[in-house]
Amino acid sequence: MAAAFLLAALVLVDTSGSGPYYTADSIANSAASVTGLYAPNTFVTIYGQNLAYTTRALTAADISNGTLPTVLGSTGVRVLINNIPANIYYVSPTQVNLLVPTSLIPGPVTLQLVVDSLAGPAIPIVLGNAAPSLFQTNATTVLGVHLDNSLITTVAPAHAGETIVLYASGLGPTNPAAIVNQIPQQAASVTPISSFTMLINGVAVDPRQILYAGVVPTFAGLFQINVQLPATAPSNPEIRIGYSGTLSPAGRVLPLQ
Numbered sequence: 001m002a003a004a005f006l007l008a009a010l011v012l013v014d015t016s017g018s019g020p021y022y023t024a025d026s027i028a029n030s031a032a033s034v035t036g037l038y039a040p041n042t043f044v045t046i047y048g049q050n051l052a053y054t055t056r057a058l059t060a061a062d063i064s065n066g067t068l069p070t071v072l073g074s075t076g077v078r079v080l081i082n083n084i085p086a087n088i089y090y091v092s093p094t095q096v097n098l099l100v101p102t103s104l105i106p107g108p109v110t111l112q113l114v115v116d117s118l119a120g121p122a123i124p125i126v127l128g129n130a131a132p133s134l135f136q137t138n139a140t141t142v143l144g145v146h147l148d149n150s151l152i153t154t155v156a157p158a159h160a161g162e163t164i165v166l167y168a169s170g171l172g173p174t175n176p177a178a179i180v181n182q183i184p185q186q187a188a189s190v191t192p193i194s195s196f197t198m199l200i201n202g203v204a205v206d207p208r209q210i211l212y213a214g215v216v217p218t219f220a221g222l223f224q225i226n227v228q229l230p231a232t233a234p235s236n237p238e239i240r241i242g243y244s245g246t247l248s249p250a251g252r253v254l255p256l257q
Contacts, residue, residue: 020113020120022048027111027123030097031169032133032249039131041102041178042170043221044086045095046113052077052091053115066183068099068220076116082109087181087220099221100127102178130172132242134252142239142252143167157255160233163211168223168241168248171196174214182220189214190223198225199240199247200233213241229256 028035030043038044052075062069070085071078079086079098090097096113106129113120135143137151144152144166152158174188189212190196196213198205205227212226225241239254240247 018050019118020048020050020115022046022051022113022120022123024123024125027125029131029133029170031135032252033136033139034133034249036126037128037131037133037170037249038100038125039106039128039170039172040100040104041172041221042100042131042133043089043097044100044111045097046079046111047095048113048120050093050118051096051113051115051120052093055092056090058089063183066185068181068183070181078114080112080114101180103180128246130243130246131170132172132246132248133169134239134241134248135167135169136252140251140253142254144254152255154255157236157257158229159257160229161231163226163228166225166227166239166241166254167216168225169221171213171223171241172243178215178220184215184217184220186217187212187214195243197242197244197247198227199238200230201237202240205230 025035026047028045029037030045054075056072056075062072068087070087072088072091075091077088077091077096081101084101086098086101088098104127106127108124108126110122111125112122137143144164147163158164171190173191175191176188198210209228216222216224233256235257236253237256239252242248
């Protein structure tokens with residue numbers, strides 16, 4: 001995504017050593033590609049230099065009895081948040097994707113990436129109770145699918161009154177609660193569901209039309225929102241989700257005709 005490349009470009013050139021190098025400005029919410037939007041059970045990306053010796057993504061072989069790894073194989077890459085290891089989804093010399101531990105509580109924490117015995121800087125960040133963020137197909141378009149699982153695009157847009165699925169990160173606590181390092185095996189709604197909201201061009205969707213907002217079973221850290229779009233939904237509207245005072249970033253639109 002364009003925003004991600006901009007964030008990566010913010011990493012200052014540092015060739016003075018061989019240790020991991022990154023800054024507060026090169027850490028981002030993975031879904032929305034913005035800094036400062038973090039919470040437990042949220043995907044985060046670190047951009048930088050010397051973050052790993054190799055490139056490797058999470059595979060089924062890395063998961064044992066539904067338990068997610070905190071190190072991918074022999075990569076030696078760990079990310080500690082308040083000294084608690086995060087689940088690692090992807091590593092490369094310039095990018096690491098992770099899931100913030102569900103055991104953490106909102107408030108100031110310190111994030112540090114370690115490769116074998118080489119530690120990067122300890123960066124202070126703040127975790128919220130939630131960090132609502134919609135996944136995107138590009139810098140301004142939210143990721144959504146029709147009920148047949150086909151992608152919503154400008155060529156195949158959503159329609160007013162249609163039921164669609166949106167994908168998100170950082171929607172906060174769920175019922176039942178997430179288990180540390182474990183892949184969820186069943187649906188779990190955000191809690192309290194009564195406080196969850198979705199705005200279309202700034203207007204709240206009728207809560208009765210939000211059919212589900214919660215985790216995606218078998219995929220840790222991923223949330224979905226099943227929603228019946230209002231019959232009066234306008235073309236290509238801005239979509240925001242979240243809670244009072246904590247909404248996903250503005251300016252993200254849904255292809256709708």
